[in-house]
Amino acid sequence: MGPAPPDPIRPDERECALAETAVLALGGNALIREDQRGTLEEQYANALAMALSVRSLIRKGWNVVIVHGNGPQVGNLAIQHEGSIDLVPALPLFTLGAMTQGQLGSLICLALNEVCKQEIAGAVSIITHVEVDSGDPRLSEPTKPIGPFFDQSEAESLAANRGWTMAEDAGRGYRRVVPSPRPMAPIEADAISALIDLGYIVVAGGGGGIPVARSADGAYRGVDAVIDKDFAAERIADAVAAQALVMVTGVAAVQLHFGTPRQQAVTEMTATEARRHLADGQFPPGSMGPKVEAAIEFVEAPGRISAITTPELVYGTLDEPAGVIAGPRGTRIVPDPVPALIS
Numbered sequence: 001m002g003p004a005p006p007d008p009i010r011p012d013e014r015e016c017a018l019a020e021t022a023v024l025a026l027g028g029n030a031l032i033r034e035d036q037r038g039t040l041e042e043q044y045a046n047a048l049a050m051a052l053s054v055r056s057l058i059r060k061g062w063n064v065v066i067v068h069g070n071g072p073q074v075g076n077l078a079i080q081h082e083g084s085i086d087l088v089p090a091l092p093l094f095t096l097g098a099m100t101q102g103q104l105g106s107l108i109c110l111a112l113n114e115v116c117k118q119e120i121a122g123a124v125s126i127i128t129h130v131e132v133d134s135g136d137p138r139l140s141e142p143t144k145p146i147g148p149f150f151d152q153s154e155a156e157s158l159a160a161n162r163g164w165t166m167a168e169d170a171g172r173g174y175r176r177v178v179p180s181p182r183p184m185a186p187i188e189a190d191a192i193s194a195l196i197d198l199g200y201i202v203v204a205g206g207g208g209g210i211p212v213a214r215s216a217d218g219a220y221r222g223v224d225a226v227i228d229k230d231f232a233a234e235r236i237a238d239a240v241a242a243q244a245l246v247m248v249t250g251v252a253a254v255q256l257h258f259g260t261p262r263q264q265a266v267t268e269m270t271a272t273e274a275r276r277h278l279a280d281g282q283f284p285p286g287s288m289g290p291k292v293e294a295a296i297e298f299v300e301a302p303g304r305i306s307a308i309t310t311p312e313l314v315y316g317t318l319d320e321p322a323g324v325i326a327g328p329r330g331t332r333i334v335p336d337p338v339p340a341l342i343s
Contacts, residue, residue, distance in 0.1 A: 021063040021196060022244040022318065025233035025294075026050065030248060030311070031104065032072045040107075047111035050248070053311040054112060054201065058119045060315065063196050065240065066108060067233040070100040070207030074226060075147015075176060082162065093178060094210055094222035101127055101206035108203050121199035129187040130209030130232055132223055136181040142167075144180035144226045145286070149173030170286060179225040181211060183232045187220070189239035196240060208232040234294040238301075244318055245298045245306045247291040252310050254292065254331040256282055268332045271296050295333040306333040 031046045032038040054064050077096050105125025112123035132139075142165040150158065155166040155174035167177045186192070186209060195202045208227030212220040230247055237245045253265040256277065269277070274296050283289040288308075295306035307317045309330020317330040 019061050019063050020244065021065060021237075021240060021242040022057055022246060023065045023067060023233050023237035023240070023242045024054070024314065025230050025245070025247045025291075026066060026068040027071075027229070027249055029072060029250065030068070031107070033250075038072060038076065043104075043107055044111060047108050048115060050108075050311050051111045051115035053248075053314050055116045055119060056315040057318070058116060058201075062244075062318075065192065065196065065202045065204055065236065065242065066112075067205040067229055067236055068104055068108065068203070068207070069229040070097065070104060071144070071146045071226070072148070073100045073104060074207060075145075078147060078176070092222060093224040093226065094212075097207045097226060098127065098210045101125070101210070105203045105206055112201050112203075116201065120201050123201040123203065124195055125203040125206070126188055126191060126195070128192075128205045128209045128236075129212045129220065130205065130227055130235065131184045131187060131220070132181040132211045132213050132225070132227065133184060134213035134223070138181045139179045139223070139225060142177040142179050143286075144178050144228065145169050145175040146178055146226060147176050149175055170284075180208075180228050181223065181225055183209060183211075183227050183235045186232070186236050186239050187212070189236070192236065193240045205229065205232045205236050228290050230290045230294040234298045237298055243304055245295065245304070246314055246318065247295065247306075247308045248311055248314060249291065249308060250310065252313055252330055254283070254288060254308050258282075258288075266331050267329060268334060270334055270336045271299050272336050274333050292333070299333055299335045302335055304335065307331060308333070 031043045036042045109123040109125050158164050159166045164176045166174045169175045192204050208229040209232045211223040211225045213223050215221045256264045283292045291308050298306045309317045313330045
């Protein structure tokens with residue numbers, strides 16, 4: 001028999017409580033890539049690749065919270081579910097979202113525990129409810145695409161036979177769209193903070209969180225919708241007093257004039273600059289827009305930084321000093337400079 005494996009390096013709880021926290025928002029497409037069918041093996045391989053980037057942050061002293069999307073997964077689950085409604089009772093969309101929290105939370109935690117086992121107390125996925133306003137007008141305006149792509153004839157058939165709202169998605173085909181209210185606050189914020197302080201990587205707010213609203217009796221009730229995970233990640237980052245919010249996506253950096261001869265990558269912009277580009281229509285509502293908007297909201301408080309980049313560039317994008325470009329990196333959104341006092 002060979003030597004016993006070394007014991008994991010358990011983090012000191014006091015050090016974890018004092019360390020800076022980064023919240024990473026992973027798109028559902030980070031686990032099912034464009035050229036993949038979405039098998040469990042494919043999703044786990046993608047989760048392992050993501051875990052390597054998380055390990056780099058942990059080794060540099062960051063606490064990490066992961067918020068993941070579920071657009072492809074919850075849409076696929078809805079198709080599986082509706083195909084069997086003659087055999088089992090129908091479930092609402094928010095319950096399907098809760099099911100994907102368990103599915104993807106397990107997958108991500110297994111990958112994190114495999115890759116980061118020497119650096120962390122463990123990885124924990126926490127079922128997360130996120131409060132929304134029952135009067136949010138977005139609840140009557142389906143805009144959030146979920147599930148696979150269909151051609152026009154398939155989309156028309158699904159709309160007629162299942163009552164789905166279908167919309168074209170960036171010229172790639174048609175997808176089902178569902179309501180997507182703005183998140184207000186994560187219900188389990190205190191539990192997430194406690195786990196961070198104990199040295200755990202926390203997977204929270206899966207699929208943007210399970211949307212709930214207060215009823216007349218003060219109790220929370222599920223809402224049939226899917227919350228955008230970037231906006232949910234910003235609310236979670238704010239609630240746990242994180243110092244960094246990173247939207248992890250498939251492009252290395254934000255692009256101005258995307259798809260034109262003038263296309264240009266942005267390495268850093270202030271909140272005001274980002275807000276101006278957003279108003280100018282540089283960032284489409286269905287793709288880069290929510291990421292930039294969430295980043296702006298997060299850095300409105302001082303001492304914070306936000307970034308948009310690929311998994312491989314997360315660490316370099318976060319940890320380089322402001323204004324310094326030492327190699328490939330993504331886009332940072334930083335607070336506006338504080339005006340100098342005139343004596």
